Structure formats: structure tokens, C-alpha cells
Amino acid sequence: MARYEIFVTYKQGIFDPPGATAERALANLGYDEVESVKIGKYIRIEVADGPNEMARVAEMCDKLLANPVIEEYRIVDAEGSVSVR
């Protein structure tokens, strides 16, 4: 069994409504140092050991877990290796 952690975030230039709202709310709370807030998704996935694990997890992201039109993702495996798309 191998565990992968996936972080899905909006691509550069895509408006992030929850992030923008949190940004304003933090400013209202007096955190003047906040320059930007981006909110995304965290997905943890466990797969049976097999060949091309990382590539298959990336395929899962392309197909279902992320929308390539607006989102990008970063996959981190148990050893800390990272795959970004």
C-alpha cells in the first residue's frame, strides 16, 4: 500500500472566491500583513502497490479529482517526491 497526498489549487489568474473572502475577513480582523490567501483541496489517497503508481494517480487527477481548465495539482508520495501539473 502506498499513500499519496494531493493538493488541488486554482491556476494562476483564476479567481478564487473562498480565498478572496478569507483574505478580506483576515484584513477585517486586523491582520494587515496578509497579502494573499488561496484556498484549495487536500486529498489523501491510498493505493495498492503496483507499477506506474504516480502516473496513475496523476491520471486520476486529470480525469476526476481536478479540472485542468481551472485547477492545477501537486502530488506528494510517502518519500516526499513531488509531481506537479
Added chain:
Amino acid sequence: MRFGVVRFPGSNCEQDIVIACRYLGIDVDYVWHGDTDIAGFDAIVLPGGFSYGDYIRTGAVARFSPVMGEVVRFAERGGPVLGVCNGFQILTEAHMLPGAMLRNRGLKFICETVPLRVERNVCQWVDLAEGTVVRIPINHNEGNFTADAETLARLDANGQIVLRYCEPDGTRAPGGSAANGSTDDIAGICNERGNVFGLMPHPERVVDPEASGTDGQPFFTTIVARLAGV
């Protein structure tokens, strides 16, 4: 002439579409999302609602329903497909229409009747004159349409932008007229061929003058007349 209205787990406007069609004299029936046979239908409607609980992203799971493979093939053969609200979201996720939906600007679920402007378009579902203003309810949390600049320019040049949010007089406010923050005030788009049409407003809720008005009627009757060659 027969409409098929797809029922996904979590759809909740399919009955409204069926009632609206029957009111307008259109033969209509439900299509189960697990079906893989849509022979016998002349037009397919993907209704509003919360298919698969909107999990992952709106429309992201419904897109893989067994029936969707057939709907894609039907559209590729030129068959007319209409997506209302969640149906529009499913069409973008299925790449049958370009772009994607974000949460509404301000994170508010918006439920209100809004003015919409008909643009110069190639959509087979619409034959209203450019500049016509219709009033139709919107009812969504993710109607903030977005697409890259290149896609937007292509949509505009091809006449694929069908409806825009506007002010009551048909003009567009300088800061945008879309309460949901939609890019370029876009409320409805079609594919290049004009047979696949997605819109966030709910025309099925405005077909009966006794209840709410008639502004939604043309969004069903136009394609019927077109298919009948009238």
C-alpha cells in the same frame, strides 16, 4: 418529437422540465442516468439540481454516468442537447462546452429572477433577436463562468455567447451585471455547431403565464419548430 430529460442521483429540476414541456405540448420522458440507450429521443435535456451532491466539483461525477457517453455521441451526430444550471455545469465538465464554473463571487447562493440579454448567436435552441431582454430565475452557488482569454475571444467571434446577465434595460453595468461574478456577464453559451446549449437560468420555471410568465417558452419551442422544419 420527443425530449428526454436525464435524471441523475441528486437532480431536482427534472420534473419542472417535464411539466414545462408537457405544458408546451412537447412529448417528453425521463431518462435514467444508468441507461445507455437514448434512441427514440430527438433532444436531450440535462436538468438542474445537485447531481452526486456536487461532490468534488459540480457536474464532475455526473459526467461519467453511463448515459453521458451516449449523450456525447448524440451531440456529435448533431442532436440537440440542453443543459440547465447543473446541466450546464455537467456540459462543461464533460468538455461538451468550454470553460468551467467557479463558486459565485461573494460565496452566496443566489436565487432570484434576473434580466438576461440575448446576444448575436448561432444557437439552435434560440431564435430571439439580438438585444432581446428576458427575465428568468437563477438558482445556483456555482454559476461564475470562467474561461481563458483565448477561449472567450473565440466564443465571442463564433457567436457562441447566447445570453448575458444585464441591467433591466438590456445594458451592461461597467463593473459587470452578473451577481455571481461570471466572466463577461456570461449566462449561457453554445458549442460551435449550436446544437449544445448550456445556461445557468431556469427557463422551465417561466413557461406558464398563470404562474410566472412566458419568457422561458422560446427556449423549448424554438428547437421543436426547428426540428419539425417549421
